[in-house]
Amino acid sequence: MTGVVVGRRGRRLVGSGVPLTFEVIAETLRERIQSGGIQPGDPLPTQAMLMREFGASSLTVQKAMALLKQEGWAVSRPGKGAFVAHHDHPDDADDLDHPDTTAPLGGTAARVDMLERALADAVHQLADLRARVEALETGGGKRGR
Template sequence: MTGVVVGRRGRRPAGGGVQLTFEVIAETLRERIRSGGLRPGDALPTQAVLMREFGAASLTVQKAMALLKQDGWAVSRPGKGAFVAHRDHVVDKADDLDGPEASTPANGTTARVEALERALAEAAQQIADLCGRVEALESGSGGRGH
């Protein structure tokens, strides 16, 4: 990431063009996922590793991870860490478009596609969580005759 100015405080400067450190960390990890450096199911770097890599505080790294999870890029597994979310059935943007936009989608189209991808990943994670709960309930009530 060249030319990125990083704000060190929690408030965004009036210019608005400065990324806060947690946003830089989240965007760097998103780019690693998009480029294939990190694949679905891969463990994300630990908090300690990210703190060293970015010279960031613990809370800053936690905010970056929370942002990735909120946007559907990462999931937590209690006791195991954070992992790249499975983004199954995500269609390559260029394959889904016709005409001149196929190679370079307009910013509005790109933003909409990314928002839909995030919503789809979140919905898939919620479905997986619900399936796990149903299985747990079914296996827990099987021996009680309910």
């Protein structure tokens, strides 16, 4: 069964080779990130800037940004805008081994990793606090009498 995408320019077959404007915007930003023109943590161009650059509507730009976020290339910071996502590359991974890879390593996996490390730190801090409280309770009882 052949899929159909409905976009601003009407219907087109999936894989027809004619990218929609939001796909062009997303691909252009991906290329800028991959080439180092935009670094991890850098802000992405604003919606207004992208609308002017590509002659696109706000909805089209929003679709492009949603695609980049879904793929793990970008993250939103409420009140601040969209930024290039940070991605951890495993020590044994070499991008030259996989030149056809277009999606960044990490994305959701990198965020889960970061949260797991933060949770482990919190567990250690709780254990330290528990030990301090126990020391104060046992030592404090002797001092108070």
